[in-house]
Amino acid sequence: MSIAVESFLLNPTNTGTLQRQVQDLVTDGILGGRFRPGDRLPSSRKLATHLGISRITVTLAYTELVANDYLTSRGRSGYFVSDQAPAPVDTLPPPAGPSTVDWSRTLGGRIGTSLTISRPEAWRDYRYPFIYGQPDQRLFDHQSWRRCAMQALGRRDFDALTADAYEADDPELVAQIIRLILPRRGISARPDQVLITLGAQNALWTAAQVLLTQRRTAAMEYPCYPVLRDILTQSRCNTTELTVDNAGLRPETIPPETDVLFTTPSHHCPTSATLPLDRRRALLKRAQDDDFLIVEDDYEFELGFMTRPAPALKSLDTDGRVIYIGSFSKSLFPGLRLGYMVAAAPVIREARSLRGLVLRHPPGHIQRFAAYYLTHGYYDAQVQRTARAFRARREVLDESLARNGLEPAGRNGFGGSSVWMRTPDGVSADDLAARLRARSVLIEPGAAFFRPGDARGQNHYRLGYSSIDSTAIPTGTALIAEELARLQR
Structure with a gap:
């Protein structure tokens, strides 16, 4: 990929030599991850015209960068970011200084800050993902x-x-x-x-x-x-x-x-x-x-x-x-x-x-x-396919919950894709969720559905079955029952 000449801009407050500034522009782009190995730099003539400096200054800067393995020269093709260039540095630049803006007054605090439902980014890697609202690509046409x-x-x-x-x-x-x-x-x-x-x-x-x-x-x-x-x-x-x-x-x-x-x-x-x-x-x-x-x-x-x-x-x-x-x-x-x-x-x-x-x-x-x-008519077929799969999963889940002595907290005779559950007295749903993650089981604690400070939020959790295969439900449910028993003891 060619690097646009507009990516380079000299800082008028910089006191270094022009050659040094050009080198810094290139090295900063490479270390910041914006310029990648194989990217082609602007020609020395084009960059010099853009920056308003002499061409020899750009040429000397490019030559120094080649010597330091930041760039490589390919004959008449021009200069490219070298494959041996240092890897990007995964750090942010230091802040310019303390801000004088009173953000609490400026922003007004209008946006809500209640608890949210979170799940690991790599939730698909868990063997028993009882999470809600995520698609199952096996069901999608x-x-x-x-x-x-x-x-x-x-x-x-x-x-x-x-x-x-x-x-x-x-x-x-x-x-x-x-x-x-x-x-x-x-x-x-x-x-x-x-x-x-x-x-x-x-x-x-x-x-x-x-x-x-x-x-x-x-x-x-x-x-x-x-x-x-x-x-x-x-x-x-x-x-x-x-x-x-x-x-x-x-x-x-x-x-x-x-x-x-x-x-x-x-x-x-x-x-x-x-x-x-x-x-x-x-x-x-x-x-x-x-x-x-x-x-x-x-x-x-x-x-x-x-x-x-x-x-x-x-x-x-x-x-x-x-x-x-x-x-x-x-x-x-x-x-x-x-x-x-x-x-x-x-x-x-x-x-x-x-x-x-x-x-x-x-x-x-x-x-x-x-x-x-x-x-x-694809939508109708998709809905019917999903409903059939969810019905089969729900039947397995209901049977597994009953076998393991787990009773839903909500009465649901309609369908959907989740079951509302309650933990025994004294057992935190957050603690349960943390223990289950270590065993590759994901559940959703219910605190987000209650106002902050309501103790009922710590005693509920949701089991979704939109993304878990029927064959995984019995084992996942048994693991939930095991961890609940340990927490009660």
């Missing part, structure tokens, strides 16, 4: 996705991939969501009632920004999705936590001063509880009586392999109070970062304007890839 990508990259779709759509979405993807996805949840919508987002998390943030102010109150389930807690904290609204039971949210606990309720009725995060139909109707009645809006995060509804999914709140909504959020993260893969919001047209108009200020629109090529994947 790579060939069909590649076929759709190649189709979308063709000349026919050039404008959809390359044009600045301003605030608009890909009409093909919106049409497929309206025709194929929403009817499964009993939802009908027009194009002006749908907004494409960068996943469900982006949709939740957008809803919070559009619907909440410092004078409004948001209610959320407890325990809850950690990112939602941070989003609401960032919005500076008033918040209320509503403790869930084995059937999810209790409508009678919603305060009358609530302006917006955030809920996961089909598959509560993290307990996996499903809100019964009578509670759904009672919830909508409360929303109408007390005049508040509902943001429904309907994640994992596609993975209802144990029972038929309950109707979405949005499908039962008669006056447009529900803002519905869906995502392709669990049905396809989280790296796609593609979701959608369905709401009354005035809400979508405001959300679209906000999105236009922040990111214009999601990348056109990603939207068109997904549109073709839906159009050709």
Whole structure:
């Protein structure tokens, strides 16, 4: 690779000779890892013209660098970084000096800092990864996705991939969501009632920004999705936590001063509880009586392999109070970062304007890839394949938990891809997770789903089965039981 001449810039405050400065520019680039063995340097004439110095100065600097094995000369081809050049130094330069900026005052501390769910970067190297939300490449139809990508990259779709759509979405993807996805949840919508987002998390943030102010109150389930807690904290609204039971949210606990309720009725995060139909109707009645809006995060509804999914709140909504959020993260893969919001047209108009200020629109090529994947029926096949695999894994997991005397803390008769668990009294889920890592078992401690300081966070953990093979589940579960027994003793 040729090194651009613009990579070199003399420092006017440097007191060294020009030849020394040129040498330092090259050696700094090599030791900093920016210039690599085999990279071609600018010609002495070109670099001299760029820096405004004499050519002989550059030539002498290059000659000295060749003598010190930083560079090598290849006849008329020019100068290249030598294969014998010193390896890059993995250190940062010293700070310029103490900063005089008061960052606590300047930044304002608006971004949430609650606990997050972490996993090792090399989690795939663990033999028993009971982690949530990560894709299993054995279940994904790579060939069909590649076929759709190649189709979308063709000349026919050039404008959809390359044009600045301003605030608009890909009409093909919106049409497929309206025709194929929403009817499964009993939802009908027009194009002006749908907004494409960068996943469900982006949709939740957008809803919070559009619907909440410092004078409004948001209610959320407890325990809850950690990112939602941070989003609401960032919005500076008033918040209320509503403790869930084995059937999810209790409508009678919603305060009358609530302006917006955030809920996961089909598959509560993290307990996996499903809100019964009578509670759904009672919830909508409360929303109408007390005049508040509902943001429904309907994640994992596609993975209802144990029972038929309950109707979405949005499908039962008669006056447009529900803002519905869906995502392709669990049905396809989280790296796609593609979701959608369905709401009354005035809400979508405001959300679209906000999105236009922040990111214009999601990348056109990603939207068109997904549109073709839906159009050709590959999405349906992918969902069915995933649901079958998850059902088989869940059956093995349930049987293994029972055999080892481990009982789930949450009642989940719907499906999904995880089970909510509780440790015995006096046993920390963090300690359990640390011990299990040493035995190549990964679990997710539950503290992130609770507010800091809540002791219940230390007694819960989540077992995901989206990425672990059925054959590994029995042994992994037995190891969990062994470590729990040791911690109790």
